[in-house]
Each structure stands twice: as structure tokens, then as C-alpha cells.
Amino acid sequence: MLPNQRHTLLIDADDTLWENDRHYRASTVCFADLAQALGVDRQRVQPLVDHYEQVHINIGGFGPTSFTAALLDTWQHLTHEFGREPTDAELDRVRACTGRLFSPQVELLPLVAATLDHLASRHALVMVTKGEPEFQLAKLQGSGLAGYFEHARVLAHKDVAAYQTLVTDLALEPAVTWMVGNSPRSDINPALRAGLGAVYIPSNHTWHQELEPLLPSPRLRVLNRFAQLIDLFA
Ligand SMILES: [Mg+2]
Numbered sequence: 001m002l003p004n005q006r007h008t009l010l011i012d013a014d015d016t017l018w019e020n021d022r023h024y025r026a027s028t029v030c031f032a033d034l035a036q037a038l039g040v041d042r043q044r045v046q047p048l049v050d051h052y053e054q055v056h057i058n059i060g061g062f063g064p065t066s067f068t069a070a071l072l073d074t075w076q077h078l079t080h081e082f083g084r085e086p087t088d089a090e091l092d093r094v095r096a097c098t099g100r101l102f103s104p105q106v107e108l109l110p111l112v113a114a115t116l117d118h119l120a121s122r123h124a125l126v127m128v129t130k131g132e133p134e135f136q137l138a139k140l141q142g143s144g145l146a147g148y149f150e151h152a153r154v155l156a157h158k159d160v161a162a163y164q165t166l167v168t169d170l171a172l173e174p175a176v177t178w179m180v181g182n183s184p185r186s187d188i189n190p191a192l193r194a195g196l197g198a199v200y201i202p203s204n205h206t207w208h209q210e211l212e213p214l215l216p217s218p219r220l221r222v223l224n225r226f227a228q229l230i231d232l233f234a
Helices: 021-038 042-060 064-081 088-097 112-120 133-143 160-169 184-193 226-232
Strands: 008-011 124-130 151-155 177-181 197-200 220-222
Touching: 021 042, 021 064, 021 088, 042 064, 064 088, 112 124, 112 226, 133 151, 160 184, 177 184, 184 197
Parallel strands: 008 124, 008 177, 124 151, 177 197, 197 220
Antiparallel strands: none
């Protein structure tokens, strides 16, 4: 338990408040099924998708639009190996694999709403997520959680500079500000480097590119479940 005072909790959304990576994995499985039917070894799919995903993230950031573009590029890459262009029908089937990612409907992780309800009565809550603002803000509205947050920020990158900018923009006091999330690379390590506290809540589903060793820090806390925030910030 931390000293009894008002804290500011910056809270990640994808795989912290609601399921996300699971839907990306399901989209990739759907795509791998199509590739296999084309005659491609499934093992080749993930590295190719990773490659084109990184290309599109560099252009347009992380989100369903980038991911769909990556799958379409991967499909084109594969059909070129067969000496032809993709058909419109094939591209429609590829797009259908990511349809779920564009939905504003979210599946909240266990006890998220009750925990936020409790925390919001004592602390300032700010949603801080990566992605495409249009879709992330639609998911926040669809989640029914928007009322718990004083602000919602959708960032292109969660790096040290992004957290420093957030501290300035929202006039945050680093000593009582914490980033809460499931990603060592985006939520925990850059927040610690920016002088904030960080609360790591591992998810069963975290995008493999978000994993890296946690920085040792006296401001780092690790919880098993979101609901344990209530005891930490009692
Ligand atoms: Mg996350």
C-alpha cells in the first residue's frame, strides 16, 4: 500500500482494460488458414506478417488499419511467389479476417469496471493508449468506462518523450503519477525513465513485440490482477 494521498493513474487500455491482442491473434490465424489453402506453409506466415506490420506501423502507427494493410501486403507477397497478382475476392477474404478489430465493442477484463469505480473516487484517472485515435476513442465510448477518466490520450508512440510531454501537458506531479499497463516496452520502462512510477500487470495475451525485461526501480510495482490496484492505491 502506498501513502494515503491523491495519485494520478495513467492507465493503458489494450490488454489492460479490455481484450485486444487475442483478436489480433485470431485475425492472424484466419489469415494463416487462407495462406495454407493457397499452398503456403503456415510457419512462414507470422514472420512475414511481422515484417509488413512493422513497415505499416512506421508509416501510420499501430492499429487495425495498419494491421489490415500488413495482411494485404503479405498476401500480395505470397501470391507473387506463385507468379500472379491477388484477386479482388482474395483481398476481400483477407480484409474479413480483421473485421473484428474495427468494432467499438470491447470485452472488459475481469473486475475492471468495479476497480475503476473505486479508484476514480480517490484518484485522478487518465487513459493513455497507443493506436488510431478514432478507433481507440470509439472503444472507450463503447466500453462504458469513459466517465471514470478525466482525460483520454491516444499516442502514436509510448516512449520517454511521450510521457514527458504528458507530464507537461497535464501538469502532472511525477512523484504521485503512475503508469499502469501490460507492456514492459510501452507502459513500464519508458514511464520509469521519464521519472514516473509504473505498475506492471502482465496479461495472458501481450503482443510479443511489447515484451522486454523490466527496468529495476523503486517505483516499479508488479500486480497479478487489475483489481489489486484497489489495495495498492487504497
Ligand atoms: Mg496494452
